[in-house]
Amino acid sequence: EESSLPYGNLVVSNHLLSFREWERLIKSTGEEFKFYFPYPDLDFTNTIYTNDPKLGQIQSVETLFKDYRLMMFNDVQALNEINKSGYFKDFSNCFLIEIGSPSNVEMIKFSLERKPEFQMMTSILKNGTERSVEKKCICNAGIKHLDKIEEYYHRFNKYNQNLNIAYCPLKRKSQDTLEFKYITGENLEEKIELAVMKRDRSKIESYLKIIDELASVGERSPFKPNQRFYDVFGKRNYSLLENQECYDIANIDLIFGNVICNNKYYAIDYEWVFDCTIPKSYILFRTLLHSYALSKLEPSDLEALYELCGINEQLKDIFMEMEYSFQDYVSHLKISDIQKEYHLLKLFPYDLEQRIRKIELIQGEDKHTYYFDNGPSFNETFDIVPGIDVKLLIHGKSILGIHQLTVDGKAVSFTTNADLIDGNNYYFLNDPEICICAPAGNQLDIDGYFYLFNDGNIDRIVELMNLIGELAGQNHALQKHLDSLLSHRIVRLLDRKKK
Template structure:
């Protein structure tokens, strides 16, 4: 069996600490293994998880990945279909709001099928108070019992209009408000991707009752002195994917003439037409003020058109205060994003229009930061740019280089890396049998040994030297100190 992915949940109390591993056999079949890190003398957390499967299967009409008991834990078949979280992200990326709404409504239907059909007055029991704390609200609510509180999007797969739940670790045999479970899913999604979908459910992500429940649950899992992953975002403001409002304008300044157009509250591309009736235009005065906030935009078109329908493409002349530009994407960290025209002149023009087609992809500094980190990784898809950037990072000394995958493939390609001047600082591998051994005089480490070092300020550039790029990338994205991830195929 080959280990593809390993995740340790060591931030929890000892009785809840687990290891999750994805393995692959010689036939290419994959399985998920869950084991306890600490073996208790009492019925274990994983025993409860197996019982949860039996309970949920008998009570609800829902697909679950079936566990099998092993001597050391549980083993599951890999779920069929696509990650529901990835499907949601794909809809947002492609601006498919119809399908996005359909998926979210289907998710709500899934939750509704497991909740009470009518609202009831919620009186929390003592067990609820021990885990989630007091619940001050007195209104009637829909509840789940038994309740799987971890129905986050990444724990669900979707295929042929059917959901499959892949994780039922946190099941409670008590009444739990339905909206708290939905709130958790939305909070986790916003935490991971900085995208607020709460408007589709009419749930406030800054709801103090649910925030307090979550903090108490974190203490139940991790102990009062530790912090659960989501807790760091519970108190900070939620940044919406689309924060444009009725006062958002795009403004064109030309020869002291200011024209402004309202920006629609939409993910889609928008066309703006500015009519100019003045002759003797000095295009050195051209300024297009895009928004009064940091943003990521795509400029699909920018051209001048006169009354004879002659068109001059202005995009080659664009100059901006963007912190980063790749293709038609402009990343503005400034709260006053603007573009001007560089070295553009025209002999004589009168009665013309400036036409712009722009898509506002992301608004606000937090959303921008997330987008920039994503694009840094996408940057390596271009081989020529990739090699130059790798050498730049190496020469600055700010990033330590890690080769991930101490395989025969790395041995075959080793000299090519060295010829490029890419000498690793570390080599790591997921195979525990290789840990502590040496590869060309480099000691082989686990990923945790490298990326969980005490020096949290150190940033790493990881070159994946194996064929399991997607799986390893998913694993690496759980660490906060990795600046770049590169496939070896994009280098040599």
């Protein structure tokens, strides 16, 4: 944050200590201490770890970064591999240190991206040698959601006859909090990871069978969508699902990371169970879709698993549309919306200079910064305050065609710092400035085209254009001189004839 450069903090400061350096320093004092690791970053925290995450918990790394962000590698894959190697804490980009008597918190996960009625704070707490998991609704509107979770837990136990599977036991701690038993053991995602590394197809299929068993509890029923189904998964043509296998209790979040292997297989997170018929194949689709370990398989091997679950390409298309609708049902707030609101871009390093355009709109003391990445076209709208001079400052020398500039739909005059103007085309050797004097309106629209942007050839082009202009001027002067000489000779010849 102290520098606009990538990794700028490391350049401008020599007072930053790593996790290991802090750890050694505090140990030398003899004090008790505890580290907390906000993830994915300090500004947009959705999980706080104290220990390395389990495999499958790192599924997204979207952050509320301040400016453009360079895409140098696959962040999710990199962090999962770092985590497996035991270096998660070393590579965390921020941490909180508690010195003294540490709290009993081992992990907290916030679901703030959801609608208020689904927002939860899930905590893993340790008291002595005992651990527990608490799920607390953040808003009062979430109490009904907790009621549903508790209801479905009892319904599952009522119907389940399979001694090999179970839902993680819970009890109501208070109106706004459920307490779950902490189940020790490996999650299925970790087991799947090992099977993928060994290319053990039979093991992968056996773990899929566990998911199948957990999804096959209750009374089997035909697929018959009701209004509840349409509310969650959208209204579309579902005729292809008419012969799909469905059960009374449809927990759609049976991903591998939510199943712990102990003396039996426990589903530890069952928030998303609905009062409608949902095809078991959709549940299995989500299991395959959201597995980090399975994403490493060859496409043909992964496709074979979809086929094993009876999911063809047509069903995939329907299930993906259902998934989009489900995500919309849970949350109105998308990471992409946040990025758009803050004008944030993710760019590959080689794209940075040529694609990103940083534009500042300045009115008096107010300055707003925008980032655009939409090709050479420059068709943008800006909100402005009437009666105050406007300056648009574009970062990056350019050759810019300004076809039209209007305020509230009416063309306005403007000035620039262009080094060369050729009709509607403006050649800038410095950051372009477009100035409008006290516009009488609220909306500024500019329609233009970047012929070149941040291109090292612009200086040479302007030099050549100026040279062409000079040559044209010299040519015109020469032609004028020749015309003058010619006229003079003609006059002399005519005079001779007269004599």
